[in-house]
């Protein structure tokens with residue numbers, strides 16, 4: 066039998082970057098919310114994904130009083146930019162965004178997740194791990210409901226004013242929007258990334274390579290781990306990439322030996338693509354982050370887009386609750402789609418420039434020459450994008466109210 070839980074202003078489905086940021090933003094404004102996360106705490110805190118957060122993402126967290134979650138060690142040695150090896154010749158790529166007065170950071174996604182969870186629970190937030198079979202009901206009414214099965218196996222129902230669907234690309238929230246309302250626009254690049262986790266540090270924290278054998282990169286994932294990226298055909302499988310071949314190929318594309326080498330802990334072939342679902346709201350359901358869009362990982366902006374959506378939605382809810390003004394809620398989808406398309410445009414340009422200027426077997430020699438010119442122009446500009454300068458550390462342990470940390 067279903068047991069009706071307390072009412073919350075917002076039920077947040079998914080405790081990733083978008084959901085945890087939103088929960089923290091709302092908590093700071095005294096707006097009640099419950100985060101429902103399908104997995105256990107240990108799992109989400111260890112899940113390895115992104116590695117960098119751009120200046121816009123850092124600024125948003127600071128504006129909501131969450132600077133502590135992106136604090137870390139100073140890495141001033143990156144002042145001159147990120148090394149970019151073009152056919153083995155070393156250049157410096159200084160990414161800098163004129164519109165931001167803060168720097169981006171090297172921040173393994175699991176560290177940001179850990180820090181957001183710590184702060185949310187420390188400040189009295191309601192986060193329910195192990196929430197299974199989440200389902201959304203009556204989202205086209207003013208009284209939506211969210212049902213889920215808790216860790217004890219009992220079904221709970223939460224009533225709310227708004228639902229934030231922040232459960233990632235494969236979550237359930239988006240499927241609650243009728244098919245004839247939602248449109249999906251997607252761009253598939255013609256190549257994939259072999260992404261590889263290794264137990265070796267990256268020093269400097271990021272090195273990129275454009276080479277006729279294909280794009281390659283090594284990006285830090287903390288003091289003793291890094292992620293390697295190798296452009297590969299969409300049809301490649303991890304069986305075709307034994308460890309020796311990975312290190313050999315990285316050396317070849319960098320044009321110099323990569324040291325140290327060490328154990329490889331996971332491998333995955335990820336197709337590069339951009340996807341946008343529209344609209345990003347329906348009734349009282351609002352989609353945030355990867356639930357609404359995927360951006361090419363070359364841009365390293367997925368976490369930043371998730372934080373953008375959380376920021377816009379939190380401000381809209383605050384305006385509704387404090388002033389009974391629904392204007393920002395009504396424009397939420399248009400505001401976020403406009404930003405998303407702007408970032409998708411930049412991501413497509415960067416992805417094509419970095420990949421097409423290397424291995425011509427995907428897009429041909431004409432595209433290669435165009436991409437090489439774009440690359441040269443990019444390197445001659447005084448700066449574009451964001452330069453990550455610091456590495457974010459986990460927050461120290463602090464007392465958390467045990468009653469709300471597990472359900």
Ligand SMILES: Cc1cc2nc3c(=O)[nH]c(=O)nc-3n(C[C@H](O)[C@H](O)[C@H](O)COP(=O)(O)OP(=O)(O)OC[C@H]3O[C@@H](n4cnc5c(N)ncnc54)[C@H](O)[C@@H]3O)c2cc1C
Nearest residue numbers: 079081082083103115116117232233354355365366367368
């Ligand atoms: C290889 C790779 C490299 C990347 N590099 C970068 C980078 O450097 N910088 C960057 O900014 N971005 C990067 N990204 C993208 C970034 O990881 C995502 O954009 C980001 O995780 C989106 O956050 P989110 O909160 O929207 O979704 P997610 O992080 O996917 O969080 C969704 C949450 O919802 C939970 N959930 C799912 N289904 C349910 C359900 N039914 N009920 C309840 N909970 C559910 C999940 O367990 C998860 O915790 C990269 C991605 C990849 C794949």
